[in-house]
Amino acid sequence: MQAIEISSLAKSFGAQPALAGVSLTVAPGEMVALIGASGSGKSTLIRHVAGLLAGDRATGSVQVLGRPVQHGGRLARGLRALRCEIGVIFQQFNLVGRLSLLTNVLLGTLGRVPVWRGSLGLFSDAEKLEAMAALQRVGMAGYAGQRASTLSGGQQQRAAIARCLVQRARLVLADEPIASLDPASAKRVMEMLAEINREDGITVVVSLHQVDYAIRYCRRVVALRDGKVVYDGPTTALTRAFLHELYGTSSEELLLSGAVDETEPATAPDESYPEAAVARAAG
């Protein structure tokens, strides 16, 4: 059973094709970076895998954890149960600002507690303990009672990761989770995603503008251009020439660390990944 299986997925908005026949398989436990220039289809692809968007009619299918998400332009029945196993983290607005951080993280239980109890906010002690433990893991336990709107962008993203843990997600789809963060916050968020991948075996697919973060934290990269997969392979085999082609003239600013060599394959992550990568990132 694969974590994700996408077959010939196509999506057009009006006459504009956003996905043009994407086929892709992600194995359980992988951490995959999705890269590509603005408008290449990264968000659209993530939304299709999450079951938030249906593809064009008569073409394409998506399965997650061996169960159908969509087929031939129709979302599968019973998707709610499967969605509970898929954690989604967006670039922003992951939390309900007027609620406390703890309550936000507890919302991750909603898929498995009775609707009446969840809507009344009646969470059990065991659920609160689980939420606190998740906040502890992301280094946010000290903020549990604080309104989510008062937290920084990086703190909010880490809280969204804690909510995925409480949700007991087996797959996390993160759509540009670090795009609006400063480098230190971005590192912490990527470290947390790498940690839940490594320690909890959660499959992670993360779309990134910044190629150096993909190189640092992910072994495998899928690159999109004009809604098509133009590269799917080890991060170590990415070359600067390819990235220039992928991003056009703006590639310099994407290669902030200069980690990608002109001709040689990129050096990180190495065989001891992800420990070494995380240590490097922390250093």
Ligand SMILES: Nc1ncnc2c1ncn2[C@@H]1O[C@H](COP(=O)(O)OP(=O)(O)OP(=O)(O)O)[C@@H](O)[C@H]1O
């Ligand atoms: N709801 C929508 N309505 C119309 N067009 C859309 C919609 N969503 C996406 N598109 C178009 O589909 C294409 C792919 O967009 P998408 O947001 O998936 O790209 P992306 O790679 O995630 O870009 P970015 O890095 O800027 O977020 C773009 O041409 C975009 O304008």
